[in-house]
Amino acid sequence: MSETPDLDQLDLEGLRAEVRAFLAADAPSGWREASATQEDFVRTQRDWFGKLVKAGYAIPHWPAAFPGGGRSLSEQKVIYEELARADCPRLLLSFVSTYHAFATLHECGSAEQQARYLPRILEGETWCQGFSEPGAGSDLAAIKTRAERKGDVYVVNGQKVWSTMAQFADKCLLLVRTSSDGPKQAGITYLLMDMKMPGVSVRPIHQIQGDEEFAEIFLDNVEIPVSERVGEEGKGWAVAQATLASERGLTLMELSYRMRGALSRVARLIRDHSHEDDRGILRDFGALVTQVDAVCALADQFLDNRINGIERMGDASIVKNAYSRALRAYSLLGLRLGGIEEQYIAPITFGDLNTGNWMADYMNSFAWTIAGGSEEVQRNIIAERMLDMPREPKGWVA
C-alpha cells in the first residue's frame, strides 16, 4: 500500500489534466466519416498513432526506455479512460504491433531483433499475427504451414487465415511447422516475416458488418532468413504463449477501461430517447454499469496478480470471458435503446466497440467471444486447469 495516497492521487489528476489538454487540442473529430474508405482508414489510423506517439500516450505499457513508456497501471488507466471519454478511435491498425509484437520481441526476441524492430513500431511499422490456419483454429498446435531449412533461409509454404489487418501489415508474427515428430506442440517454429517478400499474397475477408478487418495469407516458397527466427527451431510454441498472453492481459485492461468510458454513449441514448424516467431501462443500465465496473476491477486484479507473480492457471481465461460477455451486454443494450436508426447501414464501421453504429458494434462483439481463443475454449481451460475437472477422453482420431 502506498504511504502517500494523496500525492499519488494528485499526480494522477495532473496526468488526467495533461491528457485532457492534449485531447482538447488534438483529438481527431469526424474520424468515422473521414475513414470511409480503407485507404482513408489507414491514413487516419497512422495519423492518430503518430500523434499519440509524439504526445507520449501510445505505448504507456512499454518500458521507460521508450518515449512515453514506463507508466504505472494507474496512469495507464487514466490514459485509456480519457481516450475513451474523448471518443478517440482505438488503435486497431497498430494493435498487434504495440501489444503482440512488442510482448514477443521484449520477452523472447534477441537483443538485435529488439533493437531493429521496436523503434520501427513507433515509426508506424504495422504487424499482423499469422497463427490461425483453416485447419488450426481452436486447435492451434495443429498448424500445417511448412518451413524447410535451406542454408540461411527457411522456405515456407502454406496458408494462414483470420489475420487481422494483414492486408495493411509490413511484418508478420508467423508460426510454422519445421518438424512433425513428437507431440503437436513440438516442431513449431516462430518466424518474423516481411509481408513484401516474394511469394506472400494476401486476400482480405469480408466480414458480417461489412468490413475487411482480417485476411488470408498465402505463402508460396517464401524465403525467410534464419536470423528472423525467434527462439530456437522447434520451440516456437513457448514463444507463441508470450504473444497470446499479451492479448489476454494488458489488452483487456485497455479494452475494459475503454468500455467503461464508452458507457457515456449509452447514457446519451437514454437522454436522446427521453428514457430518463423509465425505471426498467435505468435498471438495465445500472446492471450494465456494475458489470462493466466489475470487469475493470477484475482486469486490475489480474494485472496486480501478474506483476506480483501470483497469477493462477485460468485467470486470464476468466478475464477474457467476463470481458467478452460484458461487451455483448453493452452493445446489446445500446442496440435495444437505439431503435431503428441502428439498423441503417453505417458508412464505415472500423473502430471496434465504438464505431458509432450499435448494430455494427453488436456484430463485432462476437469477435471477442471467438478471437484469441473462443469462449468455449476458455471455459475448458477454466474447468480443467482451475477447477481440476477431467479432460475429454482421447482416442478419437479424424
Added chain:
Amino acid sequence: MIELNELTDAAQKAFPADKLSPERDESWNLAAEMGWLMVRLPEDDGGLGLGREASTALHLEMGRILAAMPLIPAQLGLQAVAASESFEDRTEWLERLSSGDYAPLNMLPARLVQNPDGTVSGTISGVFEADMAVAVVVRLPNGYALVPLDAQGVSRVERPIWDPGRRIFDVVLESYSPASSLMLTDADTASSLHDLLSAEAQIALAADCLGGANAVLDMTVEYMKMRRQFDRPIAMFQALKHRAADMKTRIVLAEALLRSRVRDEHASVTDLASAKSLAVEAYRFVTEESIQLHGGIGLTEEHQCHLFMKRAMLNAQLCGSTDLWNERRGRTAFAQLS
C-alpha cells in the same frame, strides 16, 4: 495484511469447512470470545479497530459454512451504538454488546406509527434471532433507538422461515414508550446513521454470499468428479464443465468488484450495494446450477444444496433488492455520464 490472514486462519480453525451450519449458541459464544463482534469497533472503544477488509474476510468464512449465528445484525447493532455520540449509556452498552449481549439491527424496514401521546405502535419485521436478543436497534419515527425486548409494550413473534440456519422474528410494539435515554439519534441524523450502517451491511452480505457461492461451487465440482453416468464421471461432459466454468467466472468477477469497492474509501452506499447485487446474483446462479447438476439428490432435504439456495434467496431480500440498487446505480451513472 497479516491481520487478515490471521483472522481467516482463526475462522477456519474455529469453524472447519466440513461442518455446515454449526450450532448457533455454541458458535455465538465462540465468536464473542474471539472478539469478532468488535471487529469494526474502534480501539478507543475497546474494539479491534479493523477495517472493512477484515469484516469481508470474516463474513466470507461465515458464508462458506452457513453460519447460524447472527454475526451481521450483531455487528451492525454494535456499530449503531458506537456511532451515536449523544447516547447517554454508550460506554456501558458498548461493553455489554462487545462481550456477548446481543442487540441486532433490524434488517427490514419497520412499519411504525407514532401515537398522539408520543408512544409508538407497529411491527418491526426481520429481527434476526430475537429469542437471544436483549434489545433491538430500530429506526423509530423520531430517530434510531435501542428497544429493550423486555420493556412494556414489546413482544416478539417468531416467523418460521425456509432458511433453517436463521430464525426471524417480528417485534411488535403496542403503545411502546421509547426511553429518551435509549435514543441513538434524533430524526434528523437518522439518515446519516442509516447510510453508515447500510454501507457496512452491503459489504457483510456480499461477503457472506461469495463465501457461500464458493462453497457451493467446490461441493458441486467434487460431486461431478465422483458421480458417474455413461461410464465416466459427469465432470468429463463438456456441457457440464462449461457450466462449472461459468459459475467460477461469475464468482471471481463479483469478488473482484467487492474487493475493489471495499478498498475504496470514497465508495458510496450505491457503489457497495452494486457489489452486493452482483454477489447475490452470483450466489443465486451458483445455487440454482448446483441443484440442477446434482440431479435428484439435489432436490432432497438430506443433501446440502438446498441450504445454500435458501440462504442465497434470503440474502437477496436483505438491505435492498438487486432491482432497487440497479435502478439507483443506473440513475447515478446517468447523472454522471450524460
